[in-house]
Amino acid sequence: MNFKLKIWRQKNAATKGKFEDYTLNDVSPEMSFLQMLDYFNDKLITEGGQPVHFEHDCREGICGSCGLYINGRPHGPLRNTTTCELHMREFEDGSTIVIEPWRSRAFPIIKDLVVDRSSFEEVMLAGGFVNINTGGALDANTTPINKKISDRAFDAAVCIGCGACVAACKNSSAALFVSAKVSQFAMLPQGKTEAAERVEKMVAKMDDMGFGFCSNTYACEFDCPKGISVEFIAQMNREFFSAKVCSHKK
Amino acid sequence: MSKKGFSIASLSHKYIMAAAGAFLMLFLVMHLATNLLLLAGDGGGTFAESVDFLLTSRLIKIMEYVLFGAFILHILLGVVIEIHNRRSRPVGYHVKPKSGTSAFSKFMFHSGIIIFIFLLLHLYHFFLVKLGFFPVYGDATEVHDFFPMVVYVFQSPWMVAIYIVSFIVLGFHLKHAFQSAFQSFGLNHDKYMPAIKTVGTIYAIAITIGFSVIPLYFYFIY
Numbered sequence: 001m002n003f004k005l006k007i008w009r010q011k012n013a014a015t016k017g018k019f020e021d022y023t024l025n026d027v028s029p030e031m032s033f034l035q036m037l038d039y040f041n042d043k044l045i046t047e048g049g050q051p052v053h054f055e056h057d058c059r060e061g062i063c064g065s066c067g068l069y070i071n072g073r074p075h076g077p078l079r080n081t082t083t084c085e086l087h088m089r090e091f092e093d094g095s096t097i098v099i100e101p102w103r104s105r106a107f108p109i110i111k112d113l114v115v116d117r118s119s120f121e122e123v124m125l126a127g128g129f130v131n132i133n134t135g136g137a138l139d140a141n142t143t144p145i146n147k148k149i150s151d152r153a154f155d156a157a158v159c160i161g162c163g164a165c166v167a168a169c170k171n172s173s174a175a176l177f178v179s180a181k182v183s184q185f186a187m188l189p190q191g192k193t194e195a196a197e198r199v200e201k202m203v204a205k206m207d208d209m210g211f212g213f214c215s216n217t218y219a220c221e222f223d224c225p226k227g228i229s230v231e232f233i234a235q236m237n238r239e240f241f242s243a244k245v246c247s248h249k250k
Numbered sequence: 251m252s253k254k255g256f257s258i259a260s261l262s263h264k265y266i267m268a269a270a271g272a273f274l275m276l277f278l279v280m281h282l283a284t285n286l287l288l289l290a291g292d293g294g295g296t297f298a299e300s301v302d303f304l305l306t307s308r309l310i311k312i313m314e315y316v317l318f319g320a321f322i323l324h325i326l327l328g329v330v331i332e333i334h335n336r337r338s339r340p341v342g343y344h345v346k347p348k349s350g351t352s353a354f355s356k357f358m359f360h361s362g363i364i365i366f367i368f369l370l371l372h373l374y375h376f377f378l379v380k381l382g383f384f385p386v387y388g389d390a391t392e393v394h395d396f397f398p399m400v401v402y403v404f405q406s407p408w409m410v411a412i413y414i415v416s417f418i419v420l421g422f423h424l425k426h427a428f429q430s431a432f433q434s435f436g437l438n439h440d441k442y443m444p445a446i447k448t449v450g451t452i453y454a455i456a457i458t459i460g461f462s463v464i465p466l467y468f469y470f471i472y
Contacts, residue, residue, distance in 0.1 A: 006344075019344065072345035098345045105338050168349040170356060171335035173260075203259055212338030213260045213331050216430040217356055219349035231438050238436030240261045 001027040001088060004096040005040065007052055010109050013116075017109065019098075029089035033076065034059060034066060036088050053112040059084040061225065064160030067167065068113055069100040074164035074223045082162065082225040102163050104172035105210040119209035120161050120177060126205035127198035128181045130191050143189050156184035158226045165220035165228075171212030176220035178206045179236035180228050186239055196243035203240055263331055268434035270324040271427050275453070277317055278424075282460045289467055294397025301394055325366060332359045354426040361423040368416035375403055404468035413465045421458030428453055 002025045010017025024040050031039065034056050041051035057065040066083040070076035076086045091097060099113060107115040157180070165176035182199050185191025191198070214233060221230045284304070287297040304310045378384050380393045388402030389395075403409050428450030432438060437446075 008344075069343060069345075072343065072348035074349075100343055100345070103339050103341055103343055105340055168347070170339075170347065170351075172338045173335075203261055207260045210338060211260075212335040213263055215331070215335070215355070215358065216426070216433045217351040219347070219351045222350040230433070231440065231443075234433050234436045234438030236436075237261055237264065237434060240259070241265065241436060244262075 001029055001091070001093045003027060003036075003088075003091065003094070006096055006098045007113070008100050009050075009052070009112055010101075012111055013108055017112075027088050029087065031088045032059070032084055033068070033070070033086040033088065034084050053110075053114050055114050056084060061085045062160060064162035067102055067115075067162045067164060069102060069167055071098055074102070074167040075162075075225050079222070080225060080227045082160075085225075102167040104163075104166050104212075106172065106174070107163060107166065115163075117161070117163050119211070120163065120174070122209055123174070123178055123202055123205045124161075124181065127194070127201035128185070130185060131194065132190065145188060149187050153184050153187040156180040156187070156228065156232050159184075159224075159228055160226060162225060164223050164225055166211065168219040168223035169212065169214070170217060170219065171215055173214040173220075174206050174209070174211040175214035175233045175236070176224060176228055176230065178202055179232040182239055183232040183235045186235070195239060196247040199236060199239040199243050200247070203236070263327060264434040266323060267327045267331070268431040270320040270327070272431045273316070273320045274324060275424065275428065275431070277320075278457055282457060285464055286460065288397065288400060288464055294400075297397055298395075301396060305394060321369075325362070328359060328362050352426065354422050355430070358423060358426055361419050364416065364419045365423060368412070368419075371412070375399070400464070401468055401472065404465045407469065410465040410469045414462045417458045417461045420461075421454045424454040424457055425451060 002023070005022040005024055006019050007022065008017055009020045022040070024036070024043070027036055027039065034054070037052060037054055044051050054068060055065045057063040059066070061082040061084060064082075067074065068076070068083045070083070070086075075081060075083045077090055078086055101107075101109050101113045102115045102117075104115075106119040107117055110116050159177060159180035161177060163177070166172050166174050169175075182195075182202055185198060186195040216230075216233075218230050221228065284297070284300050287300055288294065290296040374384065376396060376399065379386055379399065380396075382393060386393060386395065387399060389398035390402075404413075429443070429447050432443075432446050
């Protein structure tokens with residue numbers, strides 16, 4: 001397969017970037033999108049050019065590192081698929097593929113297609129954990145949890161923190177990410193104790209990091225590679241409201 | 251990166267926006283119910299009686315202030331949120347975003363501006379006349395002789411067209427607004443969200459058609 005590539009190139013955060021046009025021939029339809037970029041970079045290096053920088057790690061859709069804005073959609077044209085799991089057979093032979101980095105004030109560009117997602121890390125550090133006294137391992141089933149609830153908490157916990165929700169949202173809101181993290185803890189007995197404090201801290205940090213406000217367009221749900229539902233945003237709204245109304249000052 | 255002047259949480263903006271919007275949606279139902287009396291075919295007699303009732307009720311007087319508060323909050327917050335959201339993505343995408351969302355939800359700010367402009371025109375036609383800022387017109391003799399003013403306004407095909415286009419835009423705004431308000435309050439559940447969405451669509455269509463019937467009636471039938 002042959003493609004025309006239009007890729008955002010930017011030396012670093014301080015310089016202005018621009019699109020560069022390339023042609024890439026002899027791409028195998030079995031290649032993953034990242035393999036295609038590896039192949040392309042090999043060619044660039046042989047020709048004496050600078051390789052295109054992009055983030056990747058596990059290449060099996062669970063680490064959340066890879067994230068490219070491909071032809072107008074985060075992670076490309078398939079639903080529930082990360083960039084690394086996307087294959088070149090999904091593209092039309094001879095077509096142009098436009099590759100852009102995530103765009104958000106909260107995700108500044110480091111180089112080319114790599115963005116700094118520390119803002120997600122900051123939100124997690126603000127409350128995305130459970131304080132437990134460690135000790136000997138507890139017996140299984142000492143804390144009974146309803147199967148439906150544990151399944152639902154798992155549905156939220158599958159969020160890999162890739163940032164596609166922010167990239168897809170017209171307001172670059174992080175509501176889907178933060179709500180998944182808030183909800184996964186709030187539903188389970190271990191996380192419930194700190195639920196009110198957690199949601200207040202995480203939402204405050206989210207606002208602090210410069211994300212936009214959610215306006216319920218649900219683009220995030222559509223483009224989330226893990227299929228996280230906007231019902232969790234509603235759950236976060238409930239948790240936040242009850243925290244503001246019911247929690248104590250000290 | 252800091253909040254830059256936003257001292258209340260993003261989610262609190264949503265609650266206030268949704269609460270004000272929900273109140274405005276209830277108001278629209280009341281407003282439509284009263285206005286449909288214009289079609290009673292008795293030269294505005296029943297309508298005038300209901301206006302008299304509304305003018306003398308102390309509760310309605312208080313609600314009028316609440317209504318203005320809701321309008322101002324909803325509009326100001328809408329602008330504040332839009333500015334903040336635009337600043338959250340300083341550099342946009344080269345390819346037009348193709349994420350699946352409904353057009354109703356994407357253009358809430360734009361439809362809001364059109365409704366705001368319509369609101370100014372509508373206030374000029376009726377409310378500001380009632381307050382005495384503008385002289386009465388048509389066959390009206392008193393400031394709250396609305397029926398003859400309605401008859402006069404809807405003799406113009408332009409006004410009929412402007413009102414109906416505005417009602418259609420309002421319908422688009424409400425189509426998203428209804429379920430969005432529930433979502434913002436945290437009421438989204440697989441059990442009842444489909445029902446909320448259906449009711450929201452019916453509500454939006456009913457408001458658009460209900461209000462549109464009035465100018466059409468006065469232009470073509472009365």
